[in-house]
Amino acid sequence: MTDTFLIGMLVLAAGLFAVGLFGVLARRAVLFQLLSLEVMLSGPSLAFVAAGARHGDPAGQGMFVLVLILAAAEVALGLALYLRMARTADVTDSDSIRDLRH
Amino acid sequence: MTLSPALILLLVPSFALAAFMVLGLYPYTLRRRQVHIIALLGGALPLLIMAPLTGLCAAGHCLGVVPIFTLTVGQSVVALALTLDPLGATIGLTVSAIGAAVLVYSITYMAATSLADLRRFFALMNLFLAAMLTMVLAGDSIVFFLGWELMGLCSYFLIAYNTTSAESITAGRKAFIMTRVADAYLLAALLLLFLHANSVRLDVLIPASATLDATMTIVIAALLLGGALGKSAQVPFHTWLPSAMAGPTPVSALLHSATMVAAGAFLLMRFAPLMQLAPAVQVAAAVLGVATAAYGAMSALFQQDVKRLLAYSSISQIGFMMLSLGVGAPEAAAAHFVMHAIFKSLLFLAAGDITHGCVEGTDLSSMRGAWTRKPVSYVAFVAGGASLAGLPMITAGWWSKEAILSAVQGFGAVGQVLWLGAVLTALLTGAYASRAIMIGLMPMRDSDMPHAGNVHRHEAPRTGTIWTNLPLMLLATGAIVAGVLVTPIMHFLGAEEPHASAFSVYVAAAAPLLGVGLALALVFVPRLSEGLRNVRAISRKARKMPRRGEGGPQSRFVRLALWLNWGMRFDGLYQVMFVRPFVKGVRWLNGYGSAPADPVGTWPMLALVWLQQKITAPLAPDWFDKLWMWGAAGVVRLWALVRRVQTGRVRDYGFAMAGGIAGLLLLVWGTP
Amino acid sequence: MIGWFPLFLGTLALVSAALAVTRPSVVHGLMWLVAALLSLAATFFALGAGFAGAVQILIYAGAILAVFVFVVMTFDASPPALARERLRLKQAARWPLLMVLALGLPLAFGLWGGAVATGLAPGGRVPVQAVGGLLFGPWAVAVEIASFLLIAALLGARHLVRRDPPTDSERPAP
Known part of the structure; x- marks a missing residue:
């Protein structure tokens, strides 16, 4: 694959990251924000794998595996927290959960 | 140690000063005998040294100016010196002689005082003697002024000798303050001279005064005159002298009759060359002198207290000296200084003796019966009184007064007027002197008789002793006989005896005799004597001037007499x-x-x-302060604003983070 | 073929992700997320990274999303809730969109500018053996540390959702 091709893949990866960021910022329901975080994580994953494929380096996929592990851990804890919060707070509106402030 | 001139001259006041130091500072008790001995030594030794020195000077070997101490201060040279010239020798001999006489007299006169007080008395008298001799022998203005000031200090202490009497202390203070004011003038004059001549030596200052410009000469001469007037109790600085009579009689005899009050005249005698360069001031001195003389005589005529009478008499006689200085005859003034010293101190000592222990104190009525009570003192008093009056030819006072009157008459047109005033004053002088003498002849009233109830035995003064009689006799002799010294003194001081017309001599001779007649009139003419009795009563009890019409049929006379009794209410x-x-x-x-x-x-x-x-x-609060505090308040507002960033909302924090990353990316995108 | 095919699949993933983020209903969002992840896996396969693609399907789309699905069951999906979500999205879209554009455009255009020469050899397929050799070889310690992370997540999740047992005072009398 050529360099321009790689650049295109990287632009796509950036786009995935941006979309995920938009979701975190724009959605008020906590579950959607968690979902958007997953999308955000997929962006750099794509970037790693594409770069690894461009150069034929297994390190790209190795990084992808580590990112994946990170995502898994994060989802586990995140959803656990979500369930815990759902007992006492209104988790469809993250704006209402704002006691950690001045 | 060789006997250099400096040492000899220093010895003259040193013995008296040493006597003062011992009597004043010796820490242990001295017995009465020892005090007397030390005081006598301090009084007699200066005389014993001064007499040969004067003889030496008369023989033509005056020591001149003798430097004793030289100090170089920057560019100025301060050369302290003593001098022995004819004027100094004459006056110095007189002072030491009178001082010795008074100290001898005081030995028994002050027998009634306590030992501590006696020590104080003799110490101060010796200090005074030392100060006066220092001043007389001074060869530079610093030593002169030192002696002058010390005399004033001793005068204060001696007038206020009786520290338990408020009157004495007030009188001492008054004397000190008034003479101090005059001393300021003297100091100003000496400093001006120093600035001009850049030396303190009198033998440099006085010749240098010839190079002064006209205004400065008048200023300095006027200042010197002011200083002399204060010390010599002339009008207008005279009111302290009658009050100073609150001091003991020896003090009055030594200080306030013979020596200190004449120091002003001595000052003008010393600076005579300078005074002669300022004729305006000289005329002023002459006019003031004759005015004071007349004032003194008029006031003395109506005094009720013998010491006050003698005080006003001193004022009057020194007025004569000022008159003589004013007409440019300092030698005649010096001669009168000597004669006046003799008879005035004699008068004081005799009067003190006569009135000692009397009920009325020094009131004139204490003089009554003196002829019978105290014949020696009374004879001495008569001799002194006659000399004071200037009875022609037979008394010393006549000769010196005649010298003055002759000099005044030779002064020109102004001199004639002055001469007339002086002659009238001589008349009044004869009057008051005779009045005092006549009262001594009168018998005592019963109420005045001293008896056991009046005088306490253990305080009885020891008068009539050799200690009091000897000085009285010597001084009385001098008062009569010393007239022969007038011409030699004037020659010694370098002047010719002034010539006077026979007419003026006769008039001047008649004046005291007329004065005696006036005194007789005052005593024996009933209206006048009654008026005098009224005056006496009013002055002692009511102390207020009666209005017109009151005070009896002789009210005008009474009022005049009272006014003069109170020294014209100065x-x-x-x-x-x-x-x-x-x-x-x-x-x-x-x-x-x-x-x-x-x-x-x-x-x-x-x-x-x-x-x-x-x-x-x-x-305050200034702009910086305000700015600072505004800034401080602004920080609070800023904080309130910034706090609002902490919303607690996840989306907001995420937004902020994204904004930060966006900013970084934009930055990176901008750079190559 | 190898050039544009991954690009196409990547674009597919991107579109799916965009749709996933903007659905009012969670289930729809999840479905689109699945689609996005599967597209991504396909992209990996197209790039010759077979291991990555397999692992993506197995774990990401398989395990992680399964956990999501369990949680979604608690979500309120009634029509009023959906209407409310739609409204909220419309209201909140503006500023985040601008921010994302401000972030994404420099990123994209910055990338567009230059091709970075890294000096690495151009390659193609990376065999699984190479990846395994890497992970079990030089990167073994990193894998172990990642496993720590997983255990921590496991324990943490277990702890967070635990309901405390009733205390002795609350227990009914036996």
Whole structure:
């Protein structure tokens, strides 16, 4: 694959990251924000794998595996927290959960 | 140690000074005998040294100026010196002789005082003697002024000798303050001369005065005249002398009759060459002199107290000396100084002896019966009185007074007027002297008789002893006989005896005799004597001037006599002009009344506080302070704003983070 | 073929992700997320990274999303809730969109500018053996540390959702 091709893949990866960021910022329901975080994580994953494929380096996929592990851990804890919060707070509106402030 | 001239001259006052130091500072008790011995030594030794020195000077070997100490201060050379010239020798001999006589007299006269007081008395008398001799022998203005000031100090201490009497202390203070004011003039004159001549030596200053410009000469001469007037108790500085009679009789005899009060005349004699360069001042001195002489004589005529009478008499006689100096005859003044010293001290000592222990103190009525009580003293008093009056030819006073009158007459047109005044004064002098003498002949009233109830035995004065009689006799002899010395003195001092017309001599001879007649009239003419009795009563009891028409049929005479008795009310005038405003001012400064204490010190403070309120207080808080505090308040507002960033909302924090990353990316995108 | 095919699949993933983020209903969002992840896996396969693609399907789309699905069951999906979500999205879209554009455009255009020469050899397929050799070889310690992370997540999740047992005072009398 050529360099321009790689650049295109990287632009796509950036786009995935941006979309995920938009979701975190724009959605008020906590579950959607968690979902958007997953999308955000997929962006750099794509970037790693594409770069690894461009150069034929297994390190790209190795990084992808580590990112994946990170995502898994994060989802586990995140959803656990979500369930815990759902007992006492209104988790469809993250704006209402704002006691950690001045 | 070789006997250099400096040492000899220094010895003259040194013995008296040593006697003062021993009597004043010796820490252990001295017995009465020892005190007498030390005091006598201090009084006699200066005379014993002065006499040969004067003889030496008369023989033509005057020592001249003898430097004793030289100090170089920057560019100025301060050369202290003593001098022995004819004037100094004459006056110095007189002073030491009179001093010795008075000290001898005091030995028994002051027998009634306590030992401590006696020590103080003799110490101060010796200090005075030392000071006066220093002044007379001074060869430079610093030593001169030192002696002058010391004399004034001793006068204060001796007048206020009786420290338990408020009157004495007040009198001492009055004398000190008045003479101090005059001393300021003298100091100013000496300093001006020093600035001009750049030396303190009198033998440099006096010739250098010839190079002064006209105004400065008049100024310095006037200042010298002022200083002399104060010390010599002339009008207008005279009111202290009658009050100074509150001191003991020896003090009056030594200080306030013979020596200290004539020191002013001595000053003008010393600086005579300078005075002659300022004729205006000389004429003023002459006029003041004759005015004072007349004033003194008039006031003395109506005094009720013998010492006050003699005090006014001193004022009058020194007026004569001033007159003589004013017409340019300092030698005649010096001769009169010597004669006056003799008869005035004699009068004081005799009067003190006669009135000692009397009920009325020194009132004139104490003189009654002196002829029978105290014949020796009375004869001495008569001799002195006759000399004072200037009875022609037979008394010493006549010769010196005649010298003065002749000099005055030779002065020109003004001199004739002055001469007339002087002759009238001589008449009055004869009057009051005779009055005092005549009272001594009168028998005592029963109420005046001293008896056991009046005089305490253990305080009985020991008079009539050799110690008192010897000086009296010697002085009485001198009062009669010393007239032969007048011409030699004047020759010694370098002047010819002035010639006077026979007519003026006869008139001057008649004046004292007419004065005696006046005194007889005052005593024996009933209206006048009654008037005098009224005066006596009023002056002792009511102390207020009676209005017109009151006071009996001789009311005008009584009022005149009272006015003169009170010295033409100069005391009252000074009280109103000076004393009351001063006391009021001091009280005001001390905060009596509603004013704050020490307004002179408080007003600057109040002014400063007002300034501070007006000028600096509006500026504090200043712009910098305000800016700072505004900044500080701004930080609080900023914090309130910044706090609102902490919303607690996840989306907001995420937004902020994204914004940060976006910013970084934009930055990276901008750079290559 | 190898050039544009991954690009196409990547674009597919991107579109799916965009749709996933903007659905009012969670289930729809999840479905689109699945689609996005599967597209991504396909992209990996197209790039020759077979291991990555397999692992993506197995774990990401398989395990992680399964956990999501369990949680979604608690979500309120009634029509009023959906209407409310739609409204909220419309209201909140503006500023995040601008921010994302401000972030994404420099990123994209910055990338567009230059091709970075890294000096690495151009390659193609990376065999699984190479990846395994890497993970079990030089990167073994990193894998172990990642496993720590997983255990921590496991324990943490277990702890967070635990309901406390009733205390002795609350227990009913036996």
